[in-house]
Amino acid sequence: MEHTGTQRERDVTFLKRQAKLVRIEILKMLTLAGSGHTGGSLSAADIVTALYFSKMRHRPDNPGWRERDRFILSKGHAAPLLYAVLAMSGYFDISILKTLRRLGSPLQGHPCSRVLPGVEISTGSLGQGLSVSNGMAIGMKMDNLNARVYCLLGDGEIQEGQVWEAAMTAAHYKLDNLCAIVDINGLQIDGPVSQVKTIEPVSSKWRAFGWNVIEINGHNMEEILDALDGAETIKGKPSVILAYTIKGKGVSFFEGKVEYHGVAPTQKELEKALKELEANE
Amino acid sequence: MSKVQSAAVKREAIATRDAYGEALLELGKKRQDIVVLDADLSGSTKTGKFAKAFPDRFYNIGIAEQDMICTAAGLALSGKLPFASTFAIFETGRAWEQIRQTICYSNLNVKLVATHGGVTVGEDGASHQATEDIALMRVLPNMTIIVPADAHETRQVINAIADYHGPVYVRLGRSKVPAVMPDDYEFKIGRAYTFHKGRDANIVAIGIMVSTALEASKILSQEGIDAGVINMSTVKPLDTETLLDVAKTCKLIVTAEEHSIIGGLGGAVSEFLSENHPTCLRRIGLKNVFGCSGTSEELLKLYGLTADDIVRTIKEALKQ
Numbered sequence: 001m002e003h004t005g006t007q008r009e010r011d012v013t014f015l016k017r018q019a020k021l022v023r024i025e026i027l028k029m030l031t032l033a034g035s036g037h038t039g040g041s042l043s044a045a046d047i048v049t050a051l052y053f054s055k056m057r058h059r060p061d062n063p064g065w066r067e068r069d070r071f072i073l074s075k076g077h078a079a080p081l082l083y084a085v086l087a088m089s090g091y092f093d094i095s096i097l098k099t100l101r102r103l104g105s106p107l108q109g110h111p112c113s114r115v116l117p118g119v120e121i122s123t124g125s126l127g128q129g130l131s132v133s134n135g136m137a138i139g140m141k142m143d144n145l146n147a148r149v150y151c152l153l154g155d156g157e158i159q160e161g162q163v164w165e166a167a168m169t170a171a172h173y174k175l176d177n178l179c180a181i182v183d184i185n186g187l188q189i190d191g192p193v194s195q196v197k198t199i200e201p202v203s204s205k206w207r208a209f210g211w212n213v214i215e216i217n218g219h220n221m222e223e224i225l226d227a228l229d230g231a232e233t234i235k236g237k238p239s240v241i242l243a244y245t246i247k248g249k250g251v252s253f254f255e256g257k258v259e260y261h262g263v264a265p266t267q268k269e270l271e272k273a274l275k276e277l278e279a280n281e
Numbered sequence: 282m283s284k285v286q287s288a289a290v291k292r293e294a295i296a297t298r299d300a301y302g303e304a305l306l307e308l309g310k311k312r313q314d315i316v317v318l319d320a321d322l323s324g325s326t327k328t329g330k331f332a333k334a335f336p337d338r339f340y341n342i343g344i345a346e347q348d349m350i351c352t353a354a355g356l357a358l359s360g361k362l363p364f365a366s367t368f369a370i371f372e373t374g375r376a377w378e379q380i381r382q383t384i385c386y387s388n389l390n391v392k393l394v395a396t397h398g399g400v401t402v403g404e405d406g407a408s409h410q411a412t413e414d415i416a417l418m419r420v421l422p423n424m425t426i427i428v429p430a431d432a433h434e435t436r437q438v439i440n441a442i443a444d445y446h447g448p449v450y451v452r453l454g455r456s457k458v459p460a461v462m463p464d465d466y467e468f469k470i471g472r473a474y475t476f477h478k479g480r481d482a483n484i485v486a487i488g489i490m491v492s493t494a495l496e497a498s499k500i501l502s503q504e505g506i507d508a509g510v511i512n513m514s515t516v517k518p519l520d521t522e523t524l525l526d527v528a529k530t531c532k533l534i535v536t537a538e539e540h541s542i543i544g545g546l547g548g549a550v551s552e553f554l555s556e557n558h559p560t561c562l563r564r565i566g567l568k569n570v571f572g573c574s575g576t577s578e579e580l581l582k583l584y585g586l587t588a589d590d591i592v593r594t595i596k597e598a599l600k601q
Contacts (some may be wrong), residue, residue: 031465066360083470113387121358125382130397132383135355135363144318164380165348173340 011054012221018088019221020051020277023250025084025097027273030264033101036109039260041081043185043218044152048078048245050224051112051150052085060090063117069147070120070136073136074129075154075183076110077262083107103198127160129153130180134170137178137238148232151180156188160195170238171210179231180211180240183249184219187258197241203242218243243273251276294457297488298396299433301453302327302438303502303593305364305394308310309335312443316356318342318365320349324367325455326396346371350379357389362443369395369411369462384448385421393440394417398452399539400430400567400584401489402539409574411452419517422529425449425470426517430491431460434514437468445470452488454539456577459492464511473520475527479509482533482595485524487513487546490537490565490586497591503536508535508595517590519549521557529561533598535563536592539581542566561601565595 022045030036052058056069073082079099087094092100092106099105106115123134124153133151140147157163166268182202190196199205206213212234216223224243231239247261248254251273254265264271287400308332310317321344323329331599332339342349346367353363372395373380384391395414402410418426429435435453442449460516466474476495484494494510501508507528513520528534536547536552547564554560567584583585 001426009546121354122385122387123382125378127381128347128351128379131351131379132355133356134348135352135357136359137355138352139356139359141335152419157596162314162345162347162351165345166351169342169345169352172343 008225011225015050015054015221016051020047020048020250022081022084022088023275024277025088026095027251027265027270029080029083029097029100031270032098033262034082034102036264037077037262038254038264039257040075040154040185041078042249042251042254043245043247044075044078044082045249046219046221047183047224048085048152049143050221050228052089054225055228056150057147058089060118062133063091067145067147068080070121072133072149072151073111073123074151075126075157076123078152079107079111080108082111086116086118094114097173101224107223108179125160125267126154126157130163130166131169131178133178134166137170137175138173138204140177141175147177149178153180153182155182155184155186155193155199156196160184165210167206172175174236175238176235178238179228180238180263181244182240185240185245187247187256187261189261191258203263206240206241206242212237212238213240213242215242217246218245219249227230233280289364294459295432295453296325296457297429297432297435297453297456298325300435301394301396301439302330304514305331306438307358309338310438312362314360314362315443316340316361316363317337318349318353318363319563320344320346320367320371321369321390322387324448327366328364337577346352346375347379350376350429351383353391353394354383354387354389357391362390362392364394366390366394366396366548368409369414370395370397370409373411373414373450374415376525381421388423388447389453390446390448392449392451394439394451394453396453397455400572400580400586401454403456403577404574405579406574412541412567413544413571414452415516415540415546416540416548419549423448423513424517425453427470427515428452429514430488430512430534431458431462433460433466434468439513441468441470454489456489461492461495466470468514471515471518471520473514473523475523476510476512478527479531480507480508481531481599483509483511483527483531484535484537484591485511485513485546485550486537487516488539490539490551493589494537496549497595500592501595506556506567506595506599516546516549519553521553524550524553525558528558533561533563535565535591535595537565538567539586540566542568561598563598565591565594
């Protein structure tokens, strides 16, 4: 669909606002839970907001709708981000976000498809989501469905060998209904990805595996939308969006800090963070 | 016993993997939702037959078992009925965590049908002989485990699991096995088949060891020992009703499997009986060792998996 300049501008303004609200929900639920992955949820917030509130065709009142676009959170530790967009889309009541990581909650520490509508597949063990996405994309092609599969990976995650097995499979079977997105925030638990084990040259790796590669600033809403639209026009091969992001994006004192990979904000930090987000219009 | 012998005479020995290849092909004709995946071993697992007939529903994922398992998961999520096959050790060992995290945790309708279980893989040696696969699958919630005894049972198993919703692991063999199941046998998930109930002992066996157990039972009967034989083809969920029934009416239970004595059929039977009806029990299987190269016959002898080994074990245990 062609967007007129003004329509696109309106979309971008709306999505920027939504992304801010998503970040607020993430921070609030993490603080209440007292544990969870802050940095990687915030780094991918703009991308996932663009998917759920603009790009993807989905029906929150009918999560099993056959023709829906699928989103696979391969970096399952960004569960708070997925929960925020699902709740805000209307898959479940937003008050459930308060139960994150509690006993009996459908909001497990990592997403569980058996207990939460809208979660396509349980993830948390890294490196498996792209293969699952391939299987879905193959199945959808067999059924001549026009829908697309989006798979979000972390940059540390692509150290998993299975990702490259899957990358080979997607190119071999020409899965052009698949779009992978790598959230390149540059940090993993033990430190900078470049120091733990470098993934560079990352774009030529994907290219060598037969993928169409798009590189963007993962916090620029115009670039995100252009990349998602651009990927859809590429036929005969899968696309990957390499989204360069900042871990902890949106809260200055979390940004680029490896310490906040798997730590929740304190009440004090939350208050400070919310003030900062509100001020940043 | 006479029923068994007549069945064996009528039908030739066929490897369960060959029966799988045929059954899958037949199933593919009937059901459009069947999709088959393999990891570069379709000639050996016999999925190649399906691949030839239905190239549009066959996906070779190459030598990438972890990717194959998760791709099968994605196909199941798209409403397909995927059968994913490779050798048992690679299917359950290489991709164990994928089976745990993506298939069993989400209770997906994926059928894992592996061939080359046990030491009768033969000359390829320990690297290719799965002797831990049943143990690896048994610990997974939602998993059903089936080890057919012959070609006749294999065909029925493949049809039965297609109609069952949920993850299933089927373990098949490379070598030919004698036909043991009667013509009128009807496989049902979770139901053991009792050839006959023994007063002295009962041998609970799976896979190729069912025919070995029948042979042992025959030898023992000539010596005045009544040893019954039960085909416990569904290892999980275990048919505890049948097991309890025979345990209550005999002195000894012997498990027989082409697998480690740890964690497989022997483990399952021991766990159940020790809690519910403590019974004198012996386990026939690999005793905490790896396999090695050799012919099937040589290896079965080396690891104590022959009828004579069962006979000796039963006689010694009954003496005590």
